[in-house]
Amino acid sequence: MNRNIALSMKKTQDPSGSTMKIRVQKKPQRKKGWFISQVVVLMIMCAVAFSSLLDLGKNIPQKQHAEKKGLREHNDSSVGKCTLEGSMDPPAESIVIDFTKINNIDKDPLERVKDYTTEKYTKHLLKSAGFEHYAFLNYISATYGDCRHFMDIGTRFVTSALALGSSKKSPVWTFDIPESRERMKAFRHKTEEEWHKQIREVGVDIVFHNLDLIKISDVELKKFLGTWFVMLDTFHYPYTRPFEREFFQRILEIGFKGILVLDDIYFNDEMKKWWKELQDNAEESGYMTYDVTEIGHNTGTGVVDFSGKVTIKE
Numbered sequence: 001m002n003r004n005i006a007l008s009m010k011k012t013q014d015p016s017g018s019t020m021k022i023r024v025q026k027k028p029q030r031k032k033g034w035f036i037s038q039v040v041v042l043m044i045m046c047a048v049a050f051s052s053l054l055d056l057g058k059n060i061p062q063k064q065h066a067e068k069k070g071l072r073e074h075n076d077s078s079v080g081k082c083t084l085e086g087s088m089d090p091p092a093e094s095i096v097i098d099f100t101k102i103n104n105i106d107k108d109p110l111e112r113v114k115d116y117t118t119e120k121y122t123k124h125l126l127k128s129a130g131f132e133h134y135a136f137l138n139y140i141s142a143t144y145g146d147c148r149h150f151m152d153i154g155t156r157f158v159t160s161a162l163a164l165g166s167s168k169k170s171p172v173w174t175f176d177i178p179e180s181r182e183r184m185k186a187f188r189h190k191t192e193e194e195w196h197k198q199i200r201e202v203g204v205d206i207v208f209h210n211l212d213l214i215k216i217s218d219v220e221l222k223k224f225l226g227t228w229f230v231m232l233d234t235f236h237y238p239y240t241r242p243f244e245r246e247f248f249q250r251i252l253e254i255g256f257k258g259i260l261v262l263d264d265i266y267f268n269d270e271m272k273k274w275w276k277e278l279q280d281n282a283e284e285s286g287y288m289t290y291d292v293t294e295i296g297h298n299t300g301t302g303v304v305d306f307s308g309k310v311t312i313k314e
């Protein structure tokens with residue numbers, strides 16, 4: 001007999017009641033091995049479906065958190081998408097510049113990036129708040145950084161860009177004049193590609209821009225200023241070579257609504273005069289100014305708050 005066919009016999013009564021008929025039906029019979037394999041396949045399918053459900057469950061809170069902070073899945077600005085890019089609104093209702101916290105900030109994040117500026121600048125990067133402003137920049141980045149870029153104007157040896165990127169949360173777009181190549185000293189004999197590869201491995205994302213911020217179009221400038229925090233540390237002769245003053249005027253015209261930090265506000269007479277001018281015009285132009293030199297750079301650090309969200313906690 002074919003082993004796949006089983007006979008099933010069914011007794012039926014003839015309607016006359018006289019004859020008994022026996023119907024023989026052929027019934028397909030599965031192989032025992034086939035049945036076991038079906039059970040195994042079913043079990044595997046259940047296990048896969050169950051584990052996918054578990055993964056889904058695990059990812060939902062992470063995804064919701066990432067969406068809330070606008071985080072990209074990868075912190076390399078060339079990859080992923082930051083949904084907050086373009087918004088100048090600071091990331092919290094109150095941006096607290098907390099002097100005690102800045103004075104006591106953990107130095108590890110700056111330690112991790114210290115070999116990516118020049119050897120001479122390593123010691124500046126690690127100096128305490130009140131001597132250099134890098135601890136303050138690290139505090140801002142660690143406390144409030146989201147996926148939006150920080151704008152850092154005046155790259156030189158990449159020190160401020162490294163401090164802003166050191167918390168590994170936000171990409172840093174750093175700007176210098178078209179002809180500047182000073183950053184190469186920070187590469188310490190590496191190529192730019194090798195340097196970039198290494199800082200990416202440390203988790204820091206820095207993009208270099210060499211251009212004239214006065215000459216670029218409003219559309220381009222709005223893209224660069226489309227974030228909440230800008231650090232300006234450039235030529236420091238705002239009246240003789242008025243880049244800083246012209247740039248500030250463009251910021252006002254574009255309607256920047258974030259926070260601008262100025263380094264070296266007492267560096268020389270021109271900077272002192274400009275800081276005074278900014279303070280005098282604050283009310284009329286709709287911003288607030290704060291002197292945070294005590295936890296910034298000993299040559300003077302000023303905050304110009306266009307958002308109205310800065311709180312100073314001394």
Ligand SMILES: C[S@@+](CC[C@H](N)C(=O)[O-])C[C@H]1O[C@@H](n2cnc3c(N)ncnc32)[C@H](O)[C@@H]1O
Nearest residue numbers: 154155156159160175176177180233234235243
């Ligand atoms: C004081 S350094 C910046 C230091 C740097 N931020 C740091 O923390 O190490 C000034 C830099 O600003 C750059 N600079 C001067 N004028 C500029 C401009 N108009 N736009 C962008 N960068 C400028 C200079 O080339 C120089 O590298």
